[in-house]
Amino acid sequence: MIELKNASRTFHVGDALVHGLDDVTLHIAAGEYISIMGPSGSGKSTLLNIIGILDALDSGEYILDGKHVNSLNESHQAQLRRDKIGFVFQSFHLLPRLTAAENIALPLTLAGVDKKDREQRVAEVVAALDLTDRAHHRPDQLSGGQRQRVAIARAVVTRPRVLLADEPTGNLDFASGMEVMKVLEDLNKQGITLLMVTHDANLGARAQRTIRMLDGKVLA
Amino acid sequence: MKITDIIHFVMQALSGYRTRTFLLLLAMAIGVASVVLLTSLGEGARLYVTQQFSSLGTNLLIVLPGKNETTGGAPPMMGAVPRDITLDDARALQRNSYVRRLAPLIVGSAPVSWQSYEREVTILGSTADLYGVRQLSLSQGQFLPPLEMDRAAPVCVLGYTLADELFRSHRVLGEWVRVNQYRCRVIGVLGDEGMSLGTDMGDVLIMPVASAQALFNAQSLFRILIEVTQAEAMERTQKFVIATLRERHDGEEDVTVISQDALLATFDRILGALTYTLGGIAAISLLVAGIMIMNVMLVAVAQRTSEIGLLKALGAARHQILMLFLAESALLSLLGAMIGLALGFLGNWVLQQYFPDFPFTAPVWALWAAIIMALMSGLIFGLMPAKRAANLNPVVALNG
Numbered sequence: 001m002i003e004l005k006n007a008s009r010t011f012h013v014g015d016a017l018v019h020g021l022d023d024v025t026l027h028i029a030a031g032e033y034i035s036i037m038g039p040s041g042s043g044k045s046t047l048l049n050i051i052g053i054l055d056a057l058d059s060g061e062y063i064l065d066g067k068h069v070n071s072l073n074e075s076h077q078a079q080l081r082r083d084k085i086g087f088v089f090q091s092f093h094l095l096p097r098l099t100a101a102e103n104i105a106l107p108l109t110l111a112g113v114d115k116k117d118r119e120q121r122v123a124e125v126v127a128a129l130d131l132t133d134r135a136h137h138r139p140d141q142l143s144g145g146q147r148q149r150v151a152i153a154r155a156v157v158t159r160p161r162v163l164l165a166d167e168p169t170g171n172l173d174f175a176s177g178m179e180v181m182k183v184l185e186d187l188n189k190q191g192i193t194l195l196m197v198t199h200d201a202n203l204g205a206r207a208q209r210t211i212r213m214l215d216g217k218v219l220a
Numbered sequence: 221m222k223i224t225d226i227i228h229f230v231m232q233a234l235s236g237y238r239t240r241t242f243l244l245l246l247a248m249a250i251g252v253a254s255v256v257l258l259t260s261l262g263e264g265a266r267l268y269v270t271q272q273f274s275s276l277g278t279n280l281l282i283v284l285p286g287k288n289e290t291t292g293g294a295p296p297m298m299g300a301v302p303r304d305i306t307l308d309d310a311r312a313l314q315r316n317s318y319v320r321r322l323a324p325l326i327v328g329s330a331p332v333s334w335q336s337y338e339r340e341v342t343i344l345g346s347t348a349d350l351y352g353v354r355q356l357s358l359s360q361g362q363f364l365p366p367l368e369m370d371r372a373a374p375v376c377v378l379g380y381t382l383a384d385e386l387f388r389s390h391r392v393l394g395e396w397v398r399v400n401q402y403r404c405r406v407i408g409v410l411g412d413e414g415m416s417l418g419t420d421m422g423d424v425l426i427m428p429v430a431s432a433q434a435l436f437n438a439q440s441l442f443r444i445l446i447e448v449t450q451a452e453a454m455e456r457t458q459k460f461v462i463a464t465l466r467e468r469h470d471g472e473e474d475v476t477v478i479s480q481d482a483l484l485a486t487f488d489r490i491l492g493a494l495t496y497t498l499g500g501i502a503a504i505s506l507l508v509a510g511i512m513i514m515n516v517m518l519v520a521v522a523q524r525t526s527e528i529g530l531l532k533a534l535g536a537a538r539h540q541i542l543m544l545f546l547a548e549s550a551l552l553s554l555l556g557a558m559i560g561l562a563l564g565f566l567g568n569w570v571l572q573q574y575f576p577d578f579p580f581t582a583p584v585w586a587l588w589a590a591i592i593m594a595l596m597s598g599l600i601f602g603l604m605p606a607k608r609a610a611n612l613n614p615v616v617a618l619n620g
């Protein structure tokens with residue numbers, strides 16, 4: 001599903017070079033549940049951004065579902081991202097002026113799905129994530145756990161193959177965090193490939209496999 | 221992304237930032253409203269003058285002393301003193317079959333009094349034909365009697381306001397008024413004519429041309445007004461007038477004949493240019509509004525970086541982000557233009573209540589120009605911020 005070969009991503013900070021990713025080779029099969037762990041600045045987010053095609057490699061190769069991402073142009077990359085990838089962020093990133101349902105529909109709106117189909121798809125994920133009675137609330141009327149569930153609903157409404165979660169429970173209390181974990185793991189059980197960055201060793205241990213990072217390298 | 225979805229999304233963004241949206245709409249609306257108002261003013265002036273000229277009567281030729289090189293302008297101010305135009309000249313012109321009516325005209329000013337009331341008034345000396353040529357109307361009595369041109373008679377017709385001020389509620393007809401050392405009997409009062417070509421026809425006293433000659437002790441005519449039988453004969457008659465007077469003035473071409481059409485065309489040109497100029501000045505405010513849109517959109521892009529990053533993470537391509545932000549400034553300027561049109565029409569309506577005689581009408585081209593310019597400035601000035609948004613690095617944007 002996901003293949004990185006000698007992947008490097010270097011940042012220029014002033015005169016210094018910082019290795020976000022340093023010669024990473026990685027294979028992730030479809031349907032895997034992977035946690036990514038490592039100290040701050042070790043390159044976990046950079047790895048997710050590369051996999052999510054928000055960022056591009058300086059050298060090396062990235063193959064997503066058989067497609068050589070590097071060689072695609074910008075709009076094809078956007079399309080691939082739209083079709084295959086769902087993002088969940090630590091800080092939710094919901095648009096405050098839209099209702100939960102409108103936030104969830106946003107990827108479909110961007111993809112040009114028409115209104116009827118959109119409403120149907122949104123209704124399905126809203127029901128699946130137990131958000132039915134919150135669908136017409138705005139983010140500021142929702143609890144943190146509910147916000148993250150709305151964000152997850154938005155990430156999966158396009159039925160992506162890969163779900164990338166960067167510290168999804170980082171802003172949540174324990175109970176809400178567990179609730180969100182259950183939602184993510186249920187999605188994985190239904191077949192989605194789940195990559196989750198976390199600082200919490202207990203959460204990381206729940207995954208089938210853990211990728212440990214340090215200074216941009218994946219530790220064996 | 222579907223066009224209706226783009227509009228919906230942009231409208232939500234616009235209503236999410238109310239103050240900003242309100243200020244931009246206001247700026248654009250003021251720009252468009254000023255285009256509407258200023259061009260209405262110019263166009264109104266043009267229509268007003270046109271109306272004034274048409275109220276003079278159709279197929280009108282005006283003969284004045286002095287040769288003017290360019291047709292349709294004012295008589296020359298300098299140069300050789302031209303030969304006077306006389307009543308005999310006027311009579312000679314009357315013999316042409318294309319001349320339907322002809323009115324010699326003397327203009328002067330003299331004190332007019334009745335009992336203890338006295339005031340300085342414009343005196344017009346003419347003939348019975350003036351009534352038809354200038355398309356006058358009467359509110360009481362009758363106009364000058366059809367006399368031979370050189371026959372004086374102690375009768376006069378008063379303008380509406382003059383009659384009102386001299387006589388108040390007193391009976392007017394048959395009364396004798398004093399004009400300088402002469403006396404004349406009032407036989408008629410004009411209708412409420414208003415202004416006509418700079419002369420307040422409410423404030424005149426009209427007497428037979430020969431009487432006016434005696435009053436001012438002058439033989440020369442100020443103008444001869446000629447009404448031609450049909451439009452096709454205008455040019456021919458004009459040539460006839462010039463030829464006849466040249467012959468009578470020892471071969472010297474020392475009169476100017478202007479047609480009402482030529483005058484009208486000149487004023488039309490001048491005032492049309494005025495309208496464009498005013499419209500152009502107003503368009504500057506549209507430009508200012510456009511620059512405001514650019515500024516505010518740049519701020520908006522800075523404020524909404526994380527939103528832009530998110531949209532990219534959700535699969536929006538560069539061109540979609542560009543489109544969304546362009547649509548935002550285009551919609552802003554279009555909405556502003558609509559409000560501006562409404563404000564402009566409202567302003568026109570209010571002005572119309574205060575100046576009922578002046579036609580405040582925005583020319584159609586100005587309305588289109590205002591809308592298109594507003595849209596263009598929204599798009600052009602919106603392009604830079606939209607490009608900036610589209611080019612944002614999504615990773616940085618999401619963290620920012």
Ligand SMILES: Nc1ncnc2c1ncn2[C@@H]1O[C@H](COP(=O)(O)OP(=O)(O)OP(=O)(O)O)[C@@H](O)[C@H]1O
Nearest residue numbers: 011013018019020039040041042043044045046047
């Ligand atoms: N856009 C950028 N410009 C410059 N340096 C960057 C950029 N993004 C990341 N870096 C650097 O790359 C390194 C890896 O960053 P990354 O965000 O991937 O770390 P992380 O493992 O996610 O850390 P954290 O746990 O704090 O989120 C860091 O040293 C960081 O400073």
Ligand SMILES: [Mg+2]
Nearest residue numbers: 044045046166
């Ligand atoms: Mg990180």
